[in-house]
Amino acid sequence: MKKNFIERLLPIFALLTWVFLFGIMLILFIEGTPIFKSVPIFRFIFGRHWYPVHEPPEFGILPLICGSLMVTVGALIIAIPFGLGCAIYLSEIANRAVREVVKPFIEMLAGVPSVVYGFFGMVLLAPMIQKIFHLSIGLTAFTASVILGVMALPTVASIAEDAISSVPKALREASFALGANQWETITRVVVPAAKSGIFAAIILGIGRAIGETMTVLMIAGCCAVITPNFFKPVRPMTATIAAEMGEAPMGSMHYHALFAIGLVLFLITIGLSLIAERFKER
Amino acid sequence: MVNHKIIAKNLNLWYGNSPCLKNINISIPENAVTAIMGPSGCGKSTLLRVFNRLNDLIDGTRITGEVLLDEQDIYKDMKDVFSLRKKVGMVFQKVNPFPKTIFENVVYGLKIHGWKDKAKIEKQVQKSIIDVGLWDEVKDCLHKNAFSLSGGQQQRLCIARAIAIEPEVVLFDEPCSSLDPISTAKIEQLMEELKEKYTIIIVTHNLQQAARVSDYTAFMLLGELIEFSETNQMFTTPKDKRTENYLTGKFG
Amino acid sequence: MRKQKELIGLLALRVSILFAVISFLAILIFISIKGFKVLNIGFLLEVPKDGMTKGGIFPAIIGTLYLSIGTVIFALPLGVLSAIYLIEYAKHKGLTKTIRIGVDALAGVPSVVFGLFGLAVFVKLFNFGVSILSGALTLGIMILPVIIKASEEAILAVPKEFKEASFAVGATKWQTITKIVFPTALPGIITGTILGIGRAAGETAPILFTAVTFYQRLLPHSILDEVMALPYHIYALMTEGTASEYQVPIAYGTAVVLLGLVMSINFIAILIRIRGRRAKKW
Numbered sequence: 001m002k003k004n005f006i007e008r009l010l011p012i013f014a015l016l017t018w019v020f021l022f023g024i025m026l027i028l029f030i031e032g033t034p035i036f037k038s039v040p041i042f043r044f045i046f047g048r049h050w051y052p053v054h055e056p057p058e059f060g061i062l063p064l065i066c067g068s069l070m071v072t073v074g075a076l077i078i079a080i081p082f083g084l085g086c087a088i089y090l091s092e093i094a095n096r097a098v099r100e101v102v103k104p105f106i107e108m109l110a111g112v113p114s115v116v117y118g119f120f121g122m123v124l125l126a127p128m129i130q131k132i133f134h135l136s137i138g139l140t141a142f143t144a145s146v147i148l149g150v151m152a153l154p155t156v157a158s159i160a161e162d163a164i165s166s167v168p169k170a171l172r173e174a175s176f177a178l179g180a181n182q183w184e185t186i187t188r189v190v191v192p193a194a195k196s197g198i199f200a201a202i203i204l205g206i207g208r209a210i211g212e213t214m215t216v217l218m219i220a221g222c223c224a225v226i227t228p229n230f231f232k233p234v235r236p237m238t239a240t241i242a243a244e245m246g247e248a249p250m251g252s253m254h255y256h257a258l259f260a261i262g263l264v265l266f267l268i269t270i271g272l273s274l275i276a277e278r279f280k281e282r
Numbered sequence: 283m284v285n286h287k288i289i290a291k292n293l294n295l296w297y298g299n300s301p302c303l304k305n306i307n308i309s310i311p312e313n314a315v316t317a318i319m320g321p322s323g324c325g326k327s328t329l330l331r332v333f334n335r336l337n338d339l340i341d342g343t344r345i346t347g348e349v350l351l352d353e354q355d356i357y358k359d360m361k362d363v364f365s366l367r368k369k370v371g372m373v374f375q376k377v378n379p380f381p382k383t384i385f386e387n388v389v390y391g392l393k394i395h396g397w398k399d400k401a402k403i404e405k406q407v408q409k410s411i412i413d414v415g416l417w418d419e420v421k422d423c424l425h426k427n428a429f430s431l432s433g434g435q436q437q438r439l440c441i442a443r444a445i446a447i448e449p450e451v452v453l454f455d456e457p458c459s460s461l462d463p464i465s466t467a468k469i470e471q472l473m474e475e476l477k478e479k480y481t482i483i484i485v486t487h488n489l490q491q492a493a494r495v496s497d498y499t500a501f502m503l504l505g506e507l508i509e510f511s512e513t514n515q516m517f518t519t520p521k522d523k524r525t526e527n528y529l530t531g532k533f534g
Numbered sequence: 535m536r537k538q539k540e541l542i543g544l545l546a547l548r549v550s551i552l553f554a555v556i557s558f559l560a561i562l563i564f565i566s567i568k569g570f571k572v573l574n575i576g577f578l579l580e581v582p583k584d585g586m587t588k589g590g591i592f593p594a595i596i597g598t599l600y601l602s603i604g605t606v607i608f609a610l611p612l613g614v615l616s617a618i619y620l621i622e623y624a625k626h627k628g629l630t631k632t633i634r635i636g637v638d639a640l641a642g643v644p645s646v647v648f649g650l651f652g653l654a655v656f657v658k659l660f661n662f663g664v665s666i667l668s669g670a671l672t673l674g675i676m677i678l679p680v681i682i683k684a685s686e687e688a689i690l691a692v693p694k695e696f697k698e699a700s701f702a703v704g705a706t707k708w709q710t711i712t713k714i715v716f717p718t719a720l721p722g723i724i725t726g727t728i729l730g731i732g733r734a735a736g737e738t739a740p741i742l743f744t745a746v747t748f749y750q751r752l753l754p755h756s757i758l759d760e761v762m763a764l765p766y767h768i769y770a771l772m773t774e775g776t777a778s779e780y781q782v783p784i785a786y787g788t789a790v791v792l793l794g795l796v797m798s799i800n801f802i803a804i805l806i807r808i809r810g811r812r813a814k815k816w
Binding site: 003004006007009010011013014015016017018020021023024027028030031081082083084085086088089090092093094100102104105106107108109111112113114115116117118119120122123124150153154157181182183184186187204207210211212213214217218238241242245246250258259262265266269270272273274276277 | 536537539540543544546547548549550551553554555557558561564565568612615616618619620623624632633635636637638639640641642643644645646647648649650651653654655658675678679682707708729732733735736737738739742743765766768769772773782785786789792793796797799800801804808
């Protein structure tokens with residue numbers, strides 16, 4: 001069949017997503033790797049000090065990685081149980097009318113801009129946490145974790161719900177027919193059957209939390225230290241890029257170092273996406 | 283002497299590796315209704331879709347032999363599949379008006395084939411809708427959504443859409459399977475009228491319908507054409523044992 | 535014992551959903567109450583005055599509008615054409631799978647990384663500078679996966695009978711796509727696009743280094759001008775400047791405008807989807 005001009009161009013449009021992905025990676029490599037000329041990769045990743053404007057500067061991003069990991073783990077402690085709870089509730093318990101009312105709330109929760117979450121955290125949650133735990137400052141890893149957890153909840157909930165609601169009805173009926181009650185059916189039949197989709201949901205939730213920028217920039221406290229204490233300020237990778245890119249002169253070591261952080265972030269999130277893809281396939 | 287509109291010679295068709303039509307030879311008489319009947323999966327719809335090459339849409343379809351429309355091979359001689367489909371219209375099993383207005387549904391094919399003159403278009407639309415006996419029912423609501431019509435009206439609209447571009451052959455793929463008896467009767471009567479102008483081929487698994495509407499009947503089984511003759515003859519004195527078994531309800 | 539376990543389990547599910555709903559309402563209500571106090575016509579239609587301590591947020595509203603429009607102009611055609619290719623043309627299973635993996639991976643890239651890409655490519659390499667154009671292109675790449683996925687779903691939902699009927703009257707594939715498939719899928723595509731706009735309007739990190747400025751007296755007159763934007767305005771009011779007792783109330787006002795905007799956008803999308811589902815007759 002003859003194809004017209006646009007039809008012939010279509011594959012190019014479809015391949016653009018890969019062009020953009022490769023473009024992003026390429027740019028991060030080009031702009032990020034020069035830092036490794038002055039700071040070896042190993043020292044960059046495992047260096048314990050991030051003093052980009054000191055003389056001489058130090059570019060060790062371990063505290064930033066730790067900051068990212070802390071707030072992500074904290075967020076998951078909230079997002080996984082509550083997100084899965086929402087998913088199971090929506091697909092197993094809610095009737096149609098309830099679902100049509102409640103589901104938009106979760107979608108709206110996903111739609112709240114991250115800067116509004118950050119703002120909310122700054123003006124309400126941080127002072128509260130400061131008071132309750134008698135801290136000198138309310139902007140801590142804990143504060144950021146709570147807000148990030150709420151932000152990642154809809155991601156976990158919506159993907160897990162897709163997985164759970166695609167479990168065949170026959171499985172549930174078989175379980176009920178054997179005398180199992182609803183909770184037993186959920187925990188022993190439905191959730192195990194939807195296991196791989198639920199894993200995918202969790203992994204994408206991790207991606208959401210680790211890549212979030214504005215919220216952590218505003219409420220994690222931005223202190224580049226390594227600490228096991230959740231009630232101390234931390235500085236995740238994303239916040240570092242957002243906060244410092246404006247001041248880093250183009251082409252300076254600092255500038256390249258920030259792109260290198262971007263590269264680390266990019267590789268982590270791409271890795272997570274590919275893992276999630278593997279789980280979704282099953 | 284009967285004039286033959288479509289002639290298939292040694293026609294074979296495969297979907298992937300599975301044969302669907304096996305060595306079909308059939309000559310479809312002009313200005314008559316030809317019914318193709320047989321149990322589900324016998325290839326009758328596939329054969330129908332050979333005549334307007336709608337099978338081309340399915341990947342992995344292979345075809346051998348020849349199919350002639352007015353002595354032109356539709357797979358080799360015709361300029362393109364679109365001019366073939368202008369000559370060979372089709373009405374489907376699942377009633378399928380477009381989600382557009384009644385008017386737009388009928389106009390669709392005209393626009394596709396380059397009609398520009400507004401007055402001519404309107405006249406043609408009106409004529410087509412009159413021909414399917416729908417005019418009095420829809421003349422005041424031509425710009426309402428086609429889905430506001432009843433199932434039977436929708437199917438007659440689909441027929442109007444097919445004949446608006448003045449085809450020579452109209453293919454009906456079980457056009458009444460989702461309709462009530464009254465709508466079915468209307469469509470059957472319509473076919474009777476349409477054969478004055480068009481060559482009609484209808485696929486049906488309903489024996490009574492084949493007996494009622496057709497002048498000629500083909501009986502297919504497992505991709506083979508078992509018997510083809512005048513309808514009267516086939517229903518009274520089938521030549522093949524398998525046809526007889528089918529007509530008497532021994533299988534199918 | 536079994537009964538009690540079930541009761542506790544089902545209660546936990548209800549608590550999860552309640553947590554999500556309450557989190558959303560808490561943010562919405564808290565910000566609305568505080569924000570509506572400063573909200574009036576002047577606030578919406580005036581420019582900022584006295585070093586950000588007085589006046590309104592008109593330029594930020596306009597800036598966000600421009601950025602959103604630019605984003606859609608860029609991302610919508612690309613997204614729809616990609617989806618058309620994936621559903622209607624791509625024959626090779628491996629190819630479509632690869633493209634879909636790319637779409638998912640792009641969706642998982644952190645927003646700040648898009649910002650870095652936009653900075654290096656649009657601002658620097660293409661020399662568009664910090665501008666509406668750079669920001670819209672960056673946001674466009676970010677929301678491309680949203681639009682592709684929504685369009686794919688909408689196109690896939692077009693019944694094959696419509697397409698067959700169109701082919702049967704002699705239409706070409708391209709005529710069938712433009713006259714039947716696209717109009718039928720349009721409501722779904724619009725829903726996806728609206729969700730994409732909501733996402734773009736609320737994002738801060740991608741425009742941080744590519745499009746925004748803290749303060750601008752005049753409205754932009756070309757796509758190569760930098761702009762103010764609502765999300766960035768909130769961030770800037772909370773973290774820059776010295777007169778926080780004046781700036782925080784303005785931030786509340788800005789937050790309620792942004793939240794109202796994004797929530798209405800999401801709400802419209804949800805409504806269109808529900809109505810579309812009910813109106814569907816085929």
